[in-house]
Amino acid sequence: MTNASTLFGAYIEVNVLLVFTCLVWAVFSRLLNIAGLGHAVTARLRLLRTVFLAVIVSPIFVAAVSMAMQAGYVVPENTVNLTDFVLSQYLQGRFEMNPADLERLIGFRSEVALVLSGPLGQGIAAFLGAGFLIFALRLFVSFLQLRRIIVESYVWRRIGRVELRLSDAVNVPFSTRGIRSRIVVLPSTMLAREADLKIALGHELQHLRQGDVEWEIALGLIQPFLFWNPAFHLWKRQVEELRELSCDRQILMRRGYSVAEYCDCLLRVCHDGLRPRRLIAVELPAVALLRTEGGLFGGRAAALLKRRMIRVIEGRAERNPTLVFAFLAAPFVAITLTAAIAIQKPGDWSQDRIMLSTIVNLERLQAVNGPVPSFGSPGY
Template identity: 40%
Template sequence: MTLLNQVFDIYIDLNITLALTAVVWLTVKLSMARFGRRLAFTVQLGLLNGLFAVIILSPAVVAVYQHLLVVEMVPAALSINLADYAVSQYLRGGIALPAEDFQALLGLRSRFTESILTMTPGLGLGIALFLIAGFIGFGTRLVINFVRLNRMLSTCHDWRRNGRVQLLLSDRAIVPFSARGLIRHYVVVPSELLAKPDDLKLVLKHEFQHLRQGDVAWEIGLELLRPFFFWNPFFYVWKSEVERLRELACDQKVAEHSQVDLKAYCMCLLRAAQAGLRKRQAQTARDRVGNVASVALLEVQDRLLRRSPAQKLRRRVEALLETNRLRPHWGLACLAVLPMIAVILLISMSIQKPADWSQDRLMLSAIVNLERLETINSFGQRPLR
């Protein structure tokens, strides 16, 4: 059970870290927008992906740091833990609570975790079954979408190949999209685009830019993590932000090309949206392909609790016309993001479960025992007349 407890603690810590980091990111973004300072979409996307990688790797960093504390390569004074800080403040009189109540509050997470892992009847059993059912459900959906995508790729017509990139023509694809396997990258183009060479050229530029940015690989990673974070609303906030910046960054890079006419590119997006909507209405549900492992030119399917495709398309066209975006040097951008990385690691280290037996906790335990002893002794005293 010890290993299971450790794994579940890491899982909870990752969810908390993701939630707090999402709040920090949105706060910084809104603050910059308020002061009229907006980074280029490509820079924002790179920073967002980098921060997510830091979140996923944070448990390993924390484990290394705690090991350095144990072997005393890092001074004990540099230990960062909210629970230990709370105990220290309590012993200094900064928290006005009975010692037994304060100790019970500190052990709330441990008791909650234990009730879930042991499936204690009641709340613990309910949460455990919810997590298991969600993981199985979203995991099954993930497999089904991969199978559907593979089936879609198998029905496409081979058009051209260039190294590991394979161009495919499809009679069923609603809109152009990019996908990848273990080795090959795929760009799927609706067959009717062959009759529109100007639009086809812009579409290929867009999809090749997705491949250069590694957007498909990031999409695969996020979808593989969905069964684990399905219950966390901040995961969907983060994923929605990545999807938004991914398309805006791709549009921005394509529009920066000297040979691309901005008006023609916007009209290409509009025509693709119209064609996609017509095709979606004509096709049955079994012909639709999930977005797993693929990145489409644009979205033409409504999604619950997200902005409509029309709103997203309008936002993309408006963003193409904006010129007040800062394009800082990547060195400066990395330097600016260092505080956010520090915040992520600080959050990860501070929410860790503390050591069971520290000097402060022994003192707290002694205070609790003294209060209990005083309560027991008070029962044997005669009431004052």
């Protein structure tokens, strides 16, 4: 039972940390725009992925720090705890608050844990379990759908371990991978448009070079665990947009396509993607040239295409993305891991906690019996 509680606590902390990093990223991104780094899409993409990895592995980092503290390699006073910091600031008179309210606020985590051990916790566990099964089933169906598309396609060319396939069942080019090989699937109708074929092929090969397919599959596997957290979906959407902007930039720089030619290709592929397909459309574990969605989510796909074309037309070169990434990653990852330590449950019997408990008890005695005389008063 203790192990289950520990795992659930780590799961909640990862979700809280993801929300925190999303808020930090919103501020960080605005600062980058002000600093003139709004066009640094490749550096931003690497930064988002690195921070996401830091969030996912944060429970391991916290466990390592805890073991180091127990072994005496890390002094507890050198670590940061949010609860202890707030309590210390209160006892130093930095802000005013009712002591009883502060004690309840500090003990909120324990109260929540107590509530979750009852029927409410069972209901939440059932909700999370049902959501996990639904999204896992959806992912399984998407893998089957992807396999069906690949099996029904035929190999056009092979470039090393990369297979170029043609399919009559898709309207938008996409890239994916198997256990050993990487695969680019192109619509058969695109063979009649040589210019579009070259651009689409170059775009998908760039996705393979950037490792975008592996990241897309990894996020798909993680999604059933974090399906309920809006921060995960916002993070994933931001990664998808930066991924496409980065790929557009790299292709235009490497291949030297004209801006008009590239934008025309995107518009034609978007038009093709809106046509009905023979196979049921699902969200495949793959990276497509662009998203083509109708109905409720059509506006989002159209907005992304518009932003991509604006970036392509602007044509601002990104210099030294690796150096920019290295400069930005260190503080952001440090903030993330520090926050992972800071949100841990504090010790129950620290001096500050005992002092706060004493103040609360004295106020309760005063409320029941009247003012409590000091031991230096006359008569004592």
